[in-house]
Amino acid sequence: MNSILNTILLQAQAFTEQASTHKFEVTVAVIAAIFIGIVGYLVSIDRKLSKLEKK
């Protein structure tokens, strides 16, 4: 997960340098982190349900 965020951060930095905006990449990375967190939660519910189904 860290490596995904790092790639996004690097991509975003390259973009913001081009567009001469400042620290926009930070917000992009934050949004990505929130979404990854939500997906992680979905995965954990999914796994718990699989366990219940096996019983």
Added chain:
Amino acid sequence: MVIKWWKILGAVLVLYALVWGLLTPIPKLAILEESIRNLFYHVPMWFGMVFLLLGSMVNAIKFLRKGDLNDDIKSAQLANVGVLFGMMGIVTGMIWAKNTWGDYWTNDPKLNSAAIGLLMYFAYIVLRSSIEDEEKRARVSAVYNIFSFPVFVVLIFILPRLTASLHPGNGGNPGFNSYDLDSKLRLVFYPAVIGWTLIGYWIADLAIRKELIKQKQLNHE
């Protein structure tokens, strides 16, 4: 224990669309300006909703043909997530409208149609909760569902195109193509639609499996 491939694909596509929706270069547009990026967030909610409600109708038809109550559960949960996506679409659309059209709610035919359409599905949810008997609930709501979907499609895709509308592609308004000078927008838009649809199906899948387990427990008792 393994997460299905289409769920991971959905997550990856949405992540890509979230990030590239903010970073991709956009054409210079009057009024819309940077808010054209909402194309990657607001519009996929509606497209996702349509695909979810379509899945709901397909399962309603399946139920009427085979009488399997599991299909009824699938149909109901897909409709629930579809309505959630529709509400997200309304809220995001209102924010966008305020800042480009000048008001949270305009009398745009597409807005009013979408509101009527969502009310039809609210009625579906209320209808379901008002019938105790499982078989009867499944049959009545399946029939209602099968009528609702085509009406919703007519309401949001056909009627607004017959009158003047602020939405692109409707009435005298130019469509998506006029934004799409270098089709760079499509490169983010289509993955966003597919990704959000898959995420919607994932959420519905979780709700369906929860209901199925609940049903099994009830049968054991």
